[in-house]
Amino acid sequence: MTNDEIATLLEEFADLLEAQDVEYKPRAYRRAAENIRDHPESVETLAADGEDAVASIDRVGDAIASKVVEYVETGTIEELDELRAELPVEMDALTSVDGVGPKTVGTLYEELGIETLDDLEAAAEAGDIQEVSGFGAKTEANILDGIDFARQAHERSLLGAAIPQGEAVRDYLRDLPTVERAELAGSIRRWRPTVGDVDVLAASEDAQAVVDSFTDWPEADDVIEAGTGKASVRAGGVRVDLRVVAPEAFGSALQYFTGSWDHNVTLRNRAIERELKMNEYGVFDVSDVENPDSKRAGERVAGVTEEEMYDAVGLPWIPPELREDRGEIVAAAEGDLPELLTAADVCGDLHVHTDWSDGTESIRSMVEGATRFGHDYIAITDHATGPGMVGGVGLDDADIREQLPDLRAVADDADITVFAGIEANIATDGSVSVAGDVLAELDFVVASPHAGLDGDGTDRLVAAVKHPEVDAIGHPTGRRLNERNGLEIDIDRLASVAAAHDTALEINATPQRLDLAGRAVKTAIDAGAPIVINTDAHRTSSYEFVRYGVHTARRGWATPGDVLNTRDSGEIASFLG
DNA sequence: GCCGTTTTCGGCCCGACTGTTTTCAGTCG
Structure with missing residues (x-):
């Protein structure tokens, strides 16, 4: 049971309440859902410790915590089932139609008995919707237009x-x-x-x-x-x-619409403390204004640029990646914002595949591509055989020894440093799929989980971190966005072991992965673990994905010093030595 | 239902757009 699953359930709760014109509760459920979805630990695990543990999550109170525990223990929430019985509709599907919200769903169920997208489509085609009070021909046509799009995956x-x-x-x-x-x-x-x-x-x-x-x-x-x-x-x-x-309000609008919502609330409260009003039109001095509620009351003191907006409340400009209300405003106020790394700081890629395993290009081609991209070094890390490597793509120990002379030969000719590496598999018991004496012949070993990607993976990864030949853990959770959540990891524990063993934790920059995620990166850095940003490129065109990794690192407050592959090839060699 | 260097009760972000309306409700971001 994932956090996302629990959050989705609470959102359904909110929609059903809203359809019945209940005030305020829907918002409370939605905010609780959002914080549960983003919670770094498994809420299912928390629920085993009781309601108080769940209620420790911000915006989750006693009432919602007890419902979460009820769900974890029984697989159902009685009150939600009652709401569903009163309004037996496919809420999620119906509200994904543009312009259709919970209230509309409630009305259309009451008036026309609409429960599904198919019902909605039939009613719109029959002209029944425009007969309902408050609806017209235009609304009906818009609903009809939006149904196909809603049916196509409405995933993010x-x-x-x-x-x-x-x-x-x-x-x-x-x-x-x-x-x-x-x-x-x-x-x-x-x-x-x-x-x-x-x-x-x-x-x-x-x-x-x-x-x-x-x-x-x-x-x-x-x-x-x-x-x-x-x-x-x-x-x-x-x-x-x-x-x-208008150009004079571009800064305030950019600030406002960049969010996050929580960041803006904290910022707005800071403005209020200073007798200022902050909105998408600017910052206004309302100290002498009788009715500061009107949207542009008071003297406008900022708004042309974002820098001006932050300056008006006594802060330096805050990079967008940090604007998640995770302490960035306090850090900014105290002059403690990190000097975030940039794409230019990254000078190599330490996780690259070739046609020896499942890549599409030769060793030489990948090396030349990296050279053109501007890297100073790469590590060739084809898949080793092991759990999760289907179809014979992985190299066994003999294959690895056979590849090594080829790799060294290309390296000798190359304009950049080429490290000989391997991507080993971490089995569910934490063992690494390549013999130790083979690993010892290589320069760089990234070990990654590829199978059995559910449940708690902390022990498994900690074991790999402690392996003397392992230099980095690749895509630690194994998540694939919109497909699977991957392993649950106690990132505090993993990171502190990684720090002690000088093993890097990867930010895999493949857009489907972005693993570790920003929040975990911050925890890892705080624990002193080295971070490495790799593309896991299977073709030369994928080197450009590095920017997604860089910005993920920035979401984790990473400075150049926190990231292994901002170092030059000599420093990398001594890190590996 | 949640939350509090304003607070344990009384507030909850707010403006734009659309479509349906005689003054506003619902949705969205």
Whole structure:
């Protein structure tokens, strides 16, 4: 039972309550759900320790904690079942239709008995929906339009898919003569591993012209809505939201729409303490204002740039990746923000495959590709055979010894340093799939879990960390975004052992993985464990994924000094020696 | 239902857009 599962259940609870016009509770359930989903430990495990342990999670109180424990123990929540019986609808599916929320679902069930997407489609096609009070022909047509999109997976998009789309629309907007500035905003600017949509912000004196050009964007498949200051389109299965603001409010809008929500709440409270009001239009001095509730009351003291916004509340600018309300505002106030690493700091890739295992290119081709990419060194780490290596892609000990002379020969010719390595498998008992004397002949050993990727993996990984020949743990949890959650790991314990044994923990930059995640990276760094950012490239075109790893590291507050492969090849060699 | 260097009771972010409305409700971010 994953945290995500529990969170989804609480969100259904919230929707059902909201459909019945219950006030405030829905928000309480949603905030609890969000914090449970993001909780670093397994909430199922917490629940075994009782309600108090669950209630220790922020925004989770006694009532919700007892429901979570009930769910973990019995597999069901009585009160939720009662709500479902009163409103027996496929809430998740129905609310994924654009413009349909819990209240609409409630009304359509009461009036027309609609329970499923199929019911909804049939009612819309029959013209029944526009007969319901409060609904009209237009609403009915919009619902019909949105059903197909809702049926297609309404999963969140991978950052690796959303970023290229976002950058394309951003650059398209920047090229418009009416646009002064354009930036991505929202979770994509914070580089969250998955995003619900692409948010883009533009500064212009002529909002209507920008909206018109945006809806004409050649890559847009469909226009969802278009107003005077904002518009939404679908492009390649992703929803892209545009907002246009006046140039003098670009900084405040960018700050506001970048979020996170919790970061902005903390920031806004800090503003209130200083008799300031902070919103998407700027920072306003309301110390002399009788009614500060109106949205632009008081003298405007900031808003053109983000730097100005933070400066107005006595803070330095905070990088978007840190804006998750995990202590960044306190750190900023005390001058303790980390000097985050950048893509330019990374000078090598220590996890690369070739056609000796499941890569698509030769050793030489991968080395040349890395050279063109600008790396100073790489480690060739083909798969060793072992659990999870199906179809004979993995190298056995004899294969590894056979590959080694080839590898050394390419290395001798190369313009960059080439380390001879292997990606060994970590079995469920923590053993490593390659003989110790073979590993000892290699320069770099990354050990990774590839099978049995559920349950608690801490002991398993700790055993691998302690192995004398293992230099790094690859994709530690084994998660694949939108597919599987991977191992649960006590990252505190793993990291402290890793620190003691000088074993690096990998941020695997493959967009489907991004493993470790930012929050775990921060814990690992705090414990003193070295981090290594690798692409796990199976072809030369994948070297560019390194930026997703870099920004994941930034989400974990990483400085260049925390990351192994910011060091030059000589320093790497001595780390390995 | 949750939470508190304003608080254990009385508040909960708020503005834009849409569609349906005679002044607003629902959705969304």
